[in-house]
Each structure stands twice: as C-alpha cells, then as structure tokens.
Amino acid sequence: MRRSLFLVPALLLALPACGKDASKDSKGEADKPAVAEAKPETKPEAEPEEAFSFTVPKGLKAPEVPTDNPMSAAKVALGHKLFFDKRLSGDGSRSCYSCHQNQLGNADGRPLALGAGDKELTRNTPTIWNVAYHSALYWDGRAPSLEKQMLGAWKGGNMGAGDDLAAKAKEIAAEDGYAAEFRSVFGLAEGDDVTPEHVAMAVSAYERTLLCGDSPWDNNALEGDALAGWELFRGKAACATCHEGPNLSDGKFHNVGIAVADGGDIGHGKVSGDAAHNFTFRTPTLRNVSETAPYFHDGSVKELRDAVKLMASGGDRKIEGLDENFADRGLSDAEIDQLVAFLGTLKCPNNLEVIGEQSVPGIDAPAG
Numbered sequence: 539m540r541r542s543l544f545l546v547p548a549l550l551l552a553l554p555a556c557g558k559d560a561s562k563d564s565k566g567e568a569d570k571p572a573v574a575e576a577k578p579e580t581k582p583e584a585e586p587e588e589a590f591s592f593t594v595p596k597g598l599k600a601p602e603v604p605t606d607n608p609m610s611a612a613k614v615a616l617g618h619k620l621f622f623d624k625r626l627s628g629d630g631s632r633s634c635y636s637c638h639q640n641q642l643g644n645a646d647g648r649p650l651a652l653g654a655g656d657k658e659l660t661r662n663t664p665t666i667w668n669v670a671y672h673s674a675l676y677w678d679g680r681a682p683s684l685e686k687q688m689l690g691a692w693k694g695g696n697m698g699a700g701d702d703l704a705a706k707a708k709e710i711a712a713e714d715g716y717a718a719e720f721r722s723v724f725g726l727a728e729g730d731d732v733t734p735e736h737v738a739m740a741v742s743a744y745e746r747t748l749l750c751g752d753s754p755w756d757n758n759a760l761e762g763d764a765l766a767g768w769e770l771f772r773g774k775a776a777c778a779t780c781h782e783g784p785n786l787s788d789g790k791f792h793n794v795g796i797a798v799a800d801g802g803d804i805g806h807g808k809v810s811g812d813a814a815h816n817f818t819f820r821t822p823t824l825r826n827v828s829e830t831a832p833y834f835h836d837g838s839v840k841e842l843r844d845a846v847k848l849m850a851s852g853g854d855r856k857i858e859g860l861d862e863n864f865a866d867r868g869l870s871d872a873e874i875d876q877l878v879a880f881l882g883t884l885k886c887p888n889n890l891e892v893i894g895e896q897s898v899p900g901i902d903a904p905a906g
C-alpha cells in the first residue's frame with residue numbers, strides 16, 4: 539500500500555533533541571523534512587477535504603496515513619462510535635472496546651481473549667495504543683494494514699460477524715443517524731451502499747488517533763531506579779536491540795522461545811510460509827506494558843517482573859532457532875527491578891473516550 543506522511547509542524551518541536559536515547563535516534567526518521575500531503579483523488583461527490591492535524595504527544599511523530607484512507611475529523615468521529623458499537627458483533631454481545639479496555643491497559647486482562655460466543659481464542663490481547671506505528675498487525679504480522687486487521691477481527695472469532703460483512707455493514711448503516719454520517723464522510727450518493735470497507739476505514743482512522751506518549755521517558759524526566767533501568771535497557775540488557783524507537787518496537791519478528799515447547803503456534807512462519815520464521819512474533823510495543831498483564835502472545839506469564847526476567851535471561855537455551863540478539867544478560871535481581879521501574883514510566887497518561895454501556899459478562903474483570 540502506498541503511504542504518505544502526515545506531518546504536522548508541532549511534531550518537529552516534539553522530538554526531543556537530546557542525546558538520551560540512541561535507540562530512538564537509530565530509526566533515523568527524526569530528521570526527515572515535513573512532506574506536503576499529496577491530495578488524494580477525490581470522488582466527484584465527495585465533500586471538499588478538511589485539513590486534519592493529529593494531536594501528537596511528546597516523544598512521537600504523526601503516524602503515516604495510507605493515501606487511500608485520508609484522515610478527517612468526521613471520519614475519526616464515525617470510527618470512534620463504531621469502535622464502541624456492540625451491534626457490529628455477530629450476536630450484539632461485544633464491541634471492539636470489549637477486549638481493548640482502558641482499565642486493562644487497552645487490553646482485556648485475560649491470558650487468552652474471549653471471542654464471540656464466549657469462545658476462547660488462541661492469543662493474548664495486545665494494547666492498541668500506538669497501533670498506527672506498526673506496519674504489520676497482530677502478533678504474527680498477518681494483517682498488512684489496520685483496515686485489513688479490522689475486517690479480520692470483525693468477521694472472525696473476535697467479533698464473530700461471519701462471512702456476510704456486506705449485509706452487516708448495510709444493517710449498521712441503517713441504524714440511527716449512521717447513514718447520513720457515512721454519506722457525508724465518504725461522499726456517497728443517496729442509495730449508495732455502505733460497504734464493510736467504509737466501516738473499516740472509519741475505525742482505522744479512529745485507531746490512528748490513539749497515540750500514547752508524553753511519559754516521563756518522553757519528557758527526559760526519569761530518575762532513580764527508572765533512570766538506571768533505562769540505561770540498562772539500552773545498554774547492558776540490550777532490550778533496545780528489538781524494543782527500539784519511540785514505540786519500543788522494531789516491527790520485526792523474533793523467536794524468543796515463548797511457548798515453543800507447546801509446538802502449536804508457529805507465529806510469523808505461518809504467514810510467510812518460510813520455516814525459518816517459525817515461532818517468530820512481532821516485537822510488541824512496551825507502551826503501557828505495566829498495565830497489560832498477562833504477557834506474551836500466549837498470555838503465559840502473569841507478572842511483569844517475571845516477563846522481564848525471562849527476557850533478560852535469554853529464555854530456554856535448549857530451544858533451537860532463538861534470535862541471536864536474545865541472550866542471558868547476567869542481570870542481578872536489583873537490575874531486574876530497575877528495568878521494571880523503567881517500564882512503569884511508559885504507562886499511557888490518557889484514556890479512550892468511552893461511548894455507551896460497555897460491560898460484557900465473561901470478559902469484564904473488576905475495574906482497577
């Protein structure tokens with residue numbers, strides 16, 4: 539997919555000019571000049587496009603936006619409503635938000651997600667803060683864009699809407715004021731069908747605004763254990779070889795030996811069809827990680843400290859094919875605590891704005 543850069547001037551100011559973090563600078567994108575946005579082809583009926591500027595928190599830059607789904611405030615507002623609308627699911631039981639809840643780190647607090655029909659799925663729910671920065675979505679990277687990811691989650695086990703998304707999209711569009719909103723956002727004529735792709739474009743536009751930054755780390759305000767932890771993270775513990783850049787992910791796939799022994803889930807290997815990728819998973823962001831227990835693609839580790847210990851120990855060395863950058867760093871208990879203290883500073887300061895009644899029996903853990 540062709541992508542263009544939406545850059546707002548403010549983000550240039552937002553990039554810290556300090557030398558604190560080799561890893562953030564190593565992406566090398568910080569110096570790119572602002573690029574004027576190429577005008578997308580507009581359909582004749584389309585409303586004139588309004589300018590859209592991201593509210594970019596400190597430490598981040600405005601995300602890339604696909605040229606075939608330009609941002610607009612009205613589209614984001616429509617996607618926001620849809621993300622919280624339980625009528626999208628097959629049985630009306632859950633919305634996208636049901637598994638991506640504020641008080642659970644924008645995840646669900648469960649080892650494995652509980653999908654439509656209360657059927658347990660095979661993976662742990664990741665946070666959706668900063669999903670705009672991932673070029674491949676899901677733990678195994680099988681979705682190349684947010685738009686495709688949305689269609690998958692909507693149709694499949696998560697939302698259980700089934701194969702006839704076209705009918706579902708029309709049904710949604712017929713509700714309340716949705717029809718007029720879809721028409722004006724997408725420049726549709728009266729009588730034009732609202733398609734699943736329209737729904738996915740609106741939800742994706744909303745997701746691109748879910749930006750988490752402005753943490754003590756972004757503000758160069760680390761001290762004590764957290765500061766020592768950051769030094770370890772980018773130094774001796776070498777976490778930043780994979781958890782790099784402003785979103786603490788290199789976007790690449792690595793085998794760090796999680797659940798290899800169980801055999802079943804070969805991760806990115808299934809997507810690429812290359813056995814060399816078996817058991818590799820995309821490096822997750824560590825934004826908000828103190829809030830998203832349990833951990834890893836299979837939810838196999840309950841506590842953050844244990845997840846950090848495992849990552850710093852190089853895992854089970856008997857497992858074949860472990861990533862060459864994954865090794866025992868020989869850290870003391872005190873150093874593990876410092877890493878945990880650093881990760882705690884990456885907690886997201888903001889929340890999604892909740893629309894409507896969102897509790898779902900079965901998924902909801904006690905708030906807190």
Ligand code: HEC
Nearest residue numbers: 634637651652653661662663664669675676677691692696
């Ligand atoms: C039943 C719980 C559940 C529901 C409902 C749900 N999700 Fe998710 N979401 C998950 C799980 C589990 C994953 C990871 C799946 C995987 O990697 O195979 C995920 C992954 C994602 C990702 C990718 C994150 C990343 O880091 O790659 C995005 C984006 C996302 N969901 C958005 C949505 C949207 C949009 C909806 C509504 C259409 C939705 N989710 C509904 C559980 C859920």
Ligand code: HEC
Nearest residue numbers: 775777780792796819821833834835845849850861863864
């Ligand atoms: C070789 C690349 C690599 C290195 C080095 C690395 N990680 Fe990771 N990290 C990953 C991958 C890949 C995953 C996801 C693995 C999975 O679920 O199968 C992950 C997962 C995690 C998780 C769980 C996140 C979640 O949302 O479930 C934490 C916490 C974590 N890493 C912290 C660290 C720390 C701290 C270090 C340094 C001691 C480190 N990592 C070093 C690649 C790496």
